[in-house]
Amino acid sequence: MAKQYKTLGEDIWKNRVETINAELFIFTYGSIVAQLVKDFEDYEQVNKQLEKMGYNIGVRLIEDFLSRSGWGRCTDFKETMEVISKIGFKMFLNIAPTVTNWSTDSKVCSLILDENPLNDFVELPLDTQHKLWYSNILCGVLRGALEMVQMQIEANFISCVLQGDDISEIRVQFIRHLQEELPNADD
Amino acid sequence: MIYNLYIFDRHCQCIFYTEWNRNRTTAGSRAQTDSSSLHEATAPYVWPTAAVAGMPTDARDLAMPDETKLVYGVVFSLRNMVSKLSHTKESDGFLSYRTNTYKLHYFETASGLKFVMLSDPTVPSLRDVLKQIYYHIYIEYVVKNALLPHDPKLSYPISNDYFRAVLNNYIKGLPCYQS
Numbered sequence: 395m396a397k398q399y400k401t402l403g404e405d406i407w408k409n410r411v412e413t414i415n416a417e418l419f420i421f422t423y424g425s426i427v428a429q430l431v432k433d434f435e436d437y438e439q440v441n442k443q444l445e446k447m448g449y450n451i452g453v454r455l456i457e458d459f460l461s462r463s464g465w466g467r468c469t470d471f472k473e474t475m476e477v478i479s480k481i482g483f484k485m486f487l488n489i490a491p492t493v494t495n496w497s498t499d500s501k502v503c504s505l506i507l508d509e510n511p512l513n514d515f516v517e518l519p520l521d522t523q524h525k526l527w528y529s530n531i532l533c534g535v536l537r538g539a540l541e542m543v544q545m546q547i548e549a550n551f552i553s554c555v556l557q558g559d560d561i562s563e564i565r566v567q568f569i570r571h572l573q574e575e576l577p578n579a580d581d
Numbered sequence: 582m583i584y585n586l587y588i589f590d591r592h593c594q595c596i597f598y599t600e601w602n603r604n605r606t607t608a609g610s611r612a613q614t615d616s617s618s619l620h621e622a623t624a625p626y627v628w629p630t631a632a633v634a635g636m637p638t639d640a641r642d643l644a645m646p647d648e649t650k651l652v653y654g655v656v657f658s659l660r661n662m663v664s665k666l667s668h669t670k671e672s673d674g675f676l677s678y679r680t681n682t683y684k685l686h687y688f689e690t691a692s693g694l695k696f697v698m699l700s701d702p703t704v705p706s707l708r709d710v711l712k713q714i715y716y717h718i719y720i721e722y723v724v725k726n727a728l729l730p731h732d733p734k735l736s737y738p739i740s741n742d743y744f745r746a747v748l749n750n751y752i753k754g755l756p757c758y759q760s
Contacts, residue, residue: 453733457724460691461716466673467691542591542692542733574693577593577653 399476402463403484410462411485420514427528437525444527448534449541456539459485467543471568472496474545475503478536487511491564507562510555518556527551533564544572583707583758584683584699586748587652588719591693594736595649598628599745601752602759627745629738656687656697676708688712694719704757718748 426447430440459465463481468474475493484490489511495504512529527533533549540547546569553559585600628649660674677686679702688696688711696711722744723729730737752758 450731454724454731456692457690457720461720465691538733544693575591575593577650577657 396476396480399480400490403481403490406462406481406485407488416511416514420511423512423531424516431526437522441527441530444530445534445537448531448536449538450534451531452535452538452540453542455486455535456542459539470500471545472500472503474540475505475566479505482539501568503566504552505564505566507564510562513554513556513562516556522557524557527554528556529554529562536564536566541572544574546570546572582701582704582760583752583755584701586699586714586752587649587695587697588739589653589695589697590736591733592736593653593657595628595653595738596736597739597744598649599748600626629740652685652697653695656685656695660687660689677706686711688715690715700757707757710752710755713751714748718744718751722747 427440427444430443431437434440434443459482462485463477465477465481468477479491479493487510489507489509491505491507493503494506495502497503507529510529512532516528518526518528527550530551533551536549537547548567548569550565551563552565553561553563555562582602584602585598587595588597590596656674659678663675674689675687677684679685681702684700684702684704686698686700686707688708694715696715698707698711700707722741723739724731726741729741
């Protein structure tokens with residue numbers, strides 16, 4: 395199964411996406427973060443804002459993902475995470491994070507970002523140590539996108555190479571399936 | 582022959598309706614002004630109309646054809662019933678149903694959008710047409726349009742001229758459009 399995701403992800407990346415200059419993308423993101431830091435002067439707030447921006451991206455991005463991949467509903471959260479990593483991340487960022495560290499009830503797992511294009515050329519000042527999660531936008535994207543397919547999750551960075559950690563890790567926790575809305579009863 | 586198209590969002594609201602090849606007198610309780618009849622000849626009837634798009638939600642609901650609620654009720658119940666009867670857990674809803682006067686085609690995305698198209702009973706499956714509308718018209722002209730508001734908790738009727746125009750051209754170019 396896992397191989398099938400990988401092949402599909404690579405096929406989409408090669409044939410079905412338009413790419414933009416990576417440096418343009420990286421520097422644009424960098425200047426957004428820098429501006430947020432300037433505006434809020436508080437790393438907690440910056441993390442929050444990045445997450446919110448990501449959420450707004452995610453709720454739209456999911457439609458693009460569904461249409462490009464032609465993927466239907468996943469059967470469980472494990473499959474969802476594999477699809478996100480092998481097809482989703484591949485399609486939009488050309489990376490495929492490793493999905494690992496599953497909790498025993500299969501509700502919490504980690505995405506290990508072996509590479510992260512957002513991090514390129516980035517050096518954080520020392521005082522941001524474990525306060526600013528530079529790529530926090532990704533957490534928001536995950537939350538927004540999954541909410542649109544009726545899954546409520548929470549995603550948080552727990553380590554990041556920019557903070558001197560060995561790996562970048564996003565912890566993703568499945569909270570619940572959202573109920574489909576029912577039409578209003580007519581009088 | 583293709584009759585009409587409904588698009589419903591995840592909040593069970595009709596966000597777009599349009600019709601082609603349709604005898605207006607059968608269209609139910611819709612109030613129609615005479616002044617628009619000249620315009621009618623070239624452009625198909627669409628909902629939301631420009632006048633309605635800016636209205637608050639309550640007033641907008643009144644202006645929406647009653648029929649759309651009926652159609653939503655039908656596809657919603659039918660889909661739920663169909664997946665209850667299905668043996669496997671994975672169910673894609675239903676593809677279409679047919680009566681002696683029309684055929685209803687259905688496509689639902691994982692994100693909860695529902696596309697419903699009515700045609701005459703002889704038309705082959707329009708599922709791919711509905712997918713094309715989603716992939717290449719809805720995505721391009723609605724989702725990727727940065728100027729359109731997008732709060733996932735609210736419904737936004739599609740009042741985008743490009744969307745309408747591209748959709749109209751696409752449907753009119755189909756071999757089953759008027760045969």
